[in-house]
Amino acid sequence: MNLLRAGTTRWGCEAAFSAARALPRRWAYAMGEWLFGRVASRPELPLPLALRANLAVVLGLPEENPEVARGVTLILRYACHSYVDLARASKRGSWAVAQRCRLQPEILDSLDDALGARQGVVLAGAHTCSFDFLLTALSRRFPDVLHLTKPNPTGSSRVMKQLRIDLGLDLSPISAASLREAVRRLRQGGIVVLAADVPLRGPGGLTFFGRPCRLSDGFARIALSAGARLMVGFSHQVGDGEYEGLGELVPPPPPGLGRQEEARRWAQNGLVRLEALLAQYPEEWLMPERVWATSAEVEPAAASPQLVERPWSDPVGLQTGRRHA
Secondary structure: OOHHHHOOOHHHHHHHHHHHHHOOHHHHHHHHHHHHHHHHOOOOOHHHHHHHHHHHHHHOOOOOOHHHHHHHHHHHHHHHHHHHHHHHHHOOOHHHHHHOEEEOHHHHHHHHHHHHOOOOEEEEEOOEOOHHHHHHHHHHHOOOEEEEEOOOOOOHHHHHHHHHHHOOOEEEEOOHHHHHHHHHHHHOOOEEEEEOOOOOOOOOOEEEOOEEEOOOOHHHHHHHHHOOEEEEEEEEEEEOOEEEEEEEEOOOOOOOOOHHHHHHHHHHHHHHHHHHHHOOOHHHEOOOOOOOOOOOOOOOOOOOOOOOOOOOOOOOOOOOOOOOO
16 A cells, blocks of 8 residues: 555554644644645546646636646645644644634624524535634534534544544534434524535536536525524634634525525525635635536636745745735
C-alpha cells in the first residue's frame, strides 16, 4: 500500500492525527503540506479530480487551466492547516475547538431569535476545510443540535466520525428514522445541521453557480415539514489557527406554490445564497465529490470568484490579511 492510499485508511488517518498532536505546529504543517502536496501533484486521483472539476465551474475556467490546478493546491493546503489545528485543539476537548471558531453575530442573533420563538432552524452547510470547527462551536453554544451525516462511513471518514462523537456532537446517519427525529426536534425548537453540497447520483433539478447540478432540495423539505427556518452557512479561516462561522437566513418562498415546488424554490434560493458565500472563499471548498455531471465547457461569470493565497511561510496569515478577515 503506498503512502497516499494509506492516508485514506483508518489507521493512516489516526497516525496523521497523532503526529499532528505530537509535533510542533510548524512541523505538523510542513508534514501535512508535503503529504497534501503529493496528492495535488497526482491529478488522476479521485480527490484532486473532484476538486478540479468543481473548482473549474466556480471559477468559470476550463479544468485544464493552470489557475484551477493552483486552486486545488490551495484547497489542500487549507485543509492541511485546518486538520492540524483540529487535531491539536481536540486533545484539549470540545471547548478548545469551539474557542477557535467565532460565530458571526448574524448567526447568533438569528438562532437566538428563532429558538426564543420556539422555532427550529435547519442549517444547510458546505464542506469547507474547517467546517468541523463550526459544528463544534454550534454544539457548545446551543443545547439541542442534531447533525445529519452520510451513512456507513469508511476509512478516514470513520476516524472523523469518532472524533466528532468524542467532541460531543450528536450525529445521526441519514435514514427515514433520523429524518423523522430531525423534524421532531425542529418542532421543539432545535437545530438540525446537514450539508447542502453533497451530490446525488443523478440531476436534482437545481442549479448551482449557474449550472444544473446534482444537489438535493432535501434540506428545504425538512425545514418545510417542520415549519422551521432555513439558514445556509459554513466556516473559513481568518488568522492564526482561528476560524469564523458565516451564515444567512433564507426567506421562505410565497405560499400557494404546492409543497414540492415550494421546497424546490426554497432550496434553490438557499443555494444562491450559499453560492454567494462560497464565491468569497473558493480556495476553502473541500467537496470531495463531483457536484456537476461535467465541467468541460464553462462560461466565465460576469464577476468570477478569485483565489486568495497567503504566504505559506506565514501560516497565521496576518501579514497580508484577506477578504473580510
